[in-house]
Amino acid sequence: MTVQDVDRSGFTEQWERWHRAKEEVLAGPHGFLAITSLRWPGPRPERYDDAPGAWSVVDGHVVVELDDGEELTVGGTTVRGRYDFGVVAERDSVYAGFGAAVVEVAKRGGHDILRPRHPDNPLRTGFTGTPAYAPDPRWVREARFVPYDVPLPVTVGAAVEGLEHVYDSPGQVEFDVDGATYRLTVFNGSRPGALMALFTDATSGVTTYAANRSLQIDPPDADGRVSLDFNRAANLPCAYTDLATCPLPPAGNRLPFPVEAGERIPLERGGQV
Template sequence: MTVPDVDRVSFVKEWEDWHRAKEEVLAGPHGFLAITSLHWLTPEPSVFEDAPGAWSAGPAGVLVELPEGEELTLDGQVIRGRRHDFGVIAERDSLYVGWGDAVLEVAKRGGNDILRPRHPGSRLRTEFTYTPAYEPDPRWVVAGRFLPFAESRPVTVGAAVEGLEHVYDSPGEVEFELAGARHRLTAFNGRAPGGLMVLFTDRTSGVTTYAANRSLQIGAPGPDGRVTIDFNRAGNLPCAYTDLATCPLPPAGNRLPVAIEAGERIPLERGGRP
């Protein structure tokens, strides 16, 4: 399977725009690089240095007990008073609560309620420069085919945090040819409507690219199931930069036996080279 020739100038410009936008989100005032800690909430109220109040979680959801004079904001509404119940948070959902110039992420990951404060002054954020990447090359754009399952299947994968697991619904597999061989990757639902996302490793993983995983968004399949797979847009997940992430690992079988020398490389923060 091949893709048509492309205008290299436009191709590179579009890749640069994509990479710049991704970096801006990552290193934004409250992006992932602004996270200062990862707190696992329990039924016993706990006090943390980088967040106000005492936080706890149980079957009824997440609760914070605020000291007098302290306030938070959520969806434009001010939260005051001794106790505030955030309720039950769905798996992989997050609430973003304002506190001064910081944002407190209240979320659920792998069945656990967590609190992740995000402070603009985080050293990881303020010292960030850029993420190394391979030069964009049209030869890493391949045509493929989406092979849907009769019904979505739950797939359990590991996580960047030892002992944690994530469960994602997989609508099917993506098949393509590369380096003279046919490959298949288990796909999950992507960010765009009808789109797909794959998590994978390859022979560059742990050498020039982050060892644990990279992710790739794929546009919605055409009526005949055809998809375009652009490995130039294989990107790092937050765990490539910080241990305060709970990123999923690729499903079993999503290790490609070829070196995908495209996309983002090991971050400088993890010892990557410019």
Template sequence: MVVDGTPVRGEHRFGVLPERGGVDAVWGDAVIEVAKRGGNDIVRPRHPDAPLRTAFTGTPAYAPDPRWAVTGRYIPFDTPRPTTVGAAVEGLEHVYDAPGRLEFELDGRPLSLTAFPGHGAGRLLVLFTDATSGVTTYAANRALALDPPAADGTVIVDFNRAANLPCAYTDLATCPLPPAENRLPVAIEAGQKIPRERGGS
């Protein structure tokens, strides 16, 4: 077995993992992720021959439309706000330090979203639901990754890039849910729809 790139024989102790951290143990084509989510240690096996992967035919999505790419403003909080959200797995919670919020308009209606740290310096991640959730898009959440805001706080909020998280495809994912204030009261008919694996078309 290879753990984090190091060959291991015999017994291996993973020790205490940090929250939202994880280690991959590789055996042949199989990968076993050992991770911590919501204070719980979890083990997730993955294999390229898994039927969910081999039968995957792509995810339906709305046709891109410039209407859904709007210029917004990033408002940083004085200090990051610890924000507790639920998870796709009942009884599990995630805590993120939200650095700020986005303010923007759609069809003249002012809206805002709490942002979480994204992958990469200065990048942001927004989890949200809207009036399409559970109708044409996955009910629990969608995610939108954003580039770092400009020096004046300007940021492009492009809902055409709204994407499903792993929980949209499998009940074995521990994806975070959006905070209550990120439940938009409008229909965002952009981005990825309900996966075919969940009955989407």
């Protein structure tokens, strides 16, 4: 199928549904825009002004000690006094509710973290949407998935200084632009068999967020073919808030040409409509 064959109206409508759904998650009552702080609990109990209880990490377990009159809801159960969240797995999150808010208990880069999320956070209530390039079928590129013999552990940096993430990469995707061939290292995507690329390009720090954008990729077909729809190049939460621990792209995932497609710098970071 050529660009001329594309139903542009339908293409735009599908993109708008994707973008609207992504914005709804981001700006949901407990989405990333609702985060009010990023905490790093240690061995001594510590209280914070945006979540109940005194928090600590004891023998690898995240523990909260709630005073009289304080309570949390975990998995539908109200807890009081001392509560042990156990060992939280890497990249997992547990949410404990209090009033209209929740506190996220998570592990990122081997560190236990807490992120209270309040629906009335000004970053959320003031959010009006993310600028983006107009969807254009010319930015849908056919590509080839080039798998590794075995998944390769790849260490990448993070939006938070001093933090690192390690992901297993199943391979690379290879594609052509203006007669030149490029490769992006990919990680596992959000559903079985799917892939995800983190990348920057010549627009990064100019019209798109400097640190990273992500691209979800449908599973390869039987011949290893995949489609890269750069119209869906998406901002990660760190594009909006310093309270996110987003991974940075792997070395080599900087495209030397401008990808003038997908989401642009958020208004909250000085972007333009």
